[in-house]
Structures are given as C-alpha cells and as structure tokens.
Amino acid sequence: MANMTVERLHELFDEYPDKENLMWEGVCHDCQSSVIITASPQPDGIHVNGGSVFEPKTNKFFLKCNTCYEKEPALSNFQNCEVYSRVVGYLRPVTQWNDGKQAEFNDRKMFNTQPES
Ligand SMILES: [Zn+2]
Known part of the structure; x- marks a missing residue:
C-alpha cells in the first residue's frame, strides 16, 4: 500500500x-508515536508536513511519522476490520457476500431503540 496520491488529496479538498x-x-x-500531519495547498502544489498518510480503504486513514516513512515507505501489516452480518440465515463476512447482497447491506440503516424524547 503506497501513500496517498495527489489526486486523492485534491478530491478531499473538494469534499471540504x-x-x-x-x-x-x-x-x-x-512506532505508535503521536503524529500530526497537515496538507496545505501552495501555489506550487499541495505541501504535506509531519509524515505520510495512507488510505487503504476510502476514509480509513493510517499515518506514518517521517522517520518510519524513510525506513519503510509502504504501509504493510495493516488489517481491515472484518464485518460479519446475517445473510440468508447465516452469519458470514460481508466481504464474501455477492454484489447484490453487499449492495443491500450498504442500504441497511441503523435504528435507534430509544424512544425519541
Ligand atoms: Zn513512526
């Protein structure tokens, strides 16, 4: 997994x-040290300071400090969270569902069991 592309940064700036x-x-x-990474648009392009940002899945961000990025510029050993849900009577990882069922899953809404006050 390589770090975030300039195109994606532009997309994020467009979103916000x-x-x-x-x-x-x-x-x-x-290394678990705390990092603050900023991206700021400059006349010559977007400047990223403080480290590197990775986005293996849309809006799931992983950060690396500069020292670790210099040692290893790729993100490895990250794990996506496996989500299990019920489909046709069984609990199965959502990633293993067929496209139609995954689309249905994305349409599902959370509901609140607390009565509105
Ligand atoms: Zn580090």
Missing part, C-alpha cells in the same frame, strides 16, 4: 471546500 488545510492527528502505524 471550507477547509484551508487538512489535518490528521493520531499515532504512527509503525
């Missing part, structure tokens, strides 16, 4: 037009 800079705050995937 009110934001001048994008910021990710968290811990480095490799």
Whole structure:
C-alpha cells in the first residue's frame, strides 16, 4: 500500500471546500508515536508536513511519522476490520457476500431503540 496520491488529496479538498488545510492527528502505524500531519495547498502544489498518510480503504486513514516513512515507505501489516452480518440465515463476512447482497447491506440503516424524547 503506497501513500496517498495527489489526486486523492485534491478530491478531499473538494469534499471540504471550507477547509484551508487538512489535518490528521493520531499515532504512527509503525512506532505508535503521536503524529500530526497537515496538507496545505501552495501555489506550487499541495505541501504535506509531519509524515505520510495512507488510505487503504476510502476514509480509513493510517499515518506514518517521517522517520518510519524513510525506513519503510509502504504501509504493510495493516488489517481491515472484518464485518460479519446475517445473510440468508447465516452469519458470514460481508466481504464474501455477492454484489447484490453487499449492495443491500450498504442500504441497511441503523435504528435507534430509544424512544425519541
Ligand atoms: Zn513512526
């Protein structure tokens, strides 16, 4: 998994037009030190400071500090969360469902069991 592309950064800026800079705050995937990564548009392109951002799945971000990025520029050993849900009477990982059932799953809505006050 390589780090985020410039195109994706532009997409994110388009999604949040009110934001001048994008910021990710968290811990480095490799060494667990805390990192703050910013992306700011400059006349010569988007400047990324503080480390690297990875997005193996849309809107699932992983961060790396500069030191770890220099050691290993690829993100490895990350794990996507496996989601099990009920389909035709069985609990199966959603990733193994057929396309039609996955589309139905994405249409499912959470409901609130608490009465509205
Ligand atoms: Zn690190």
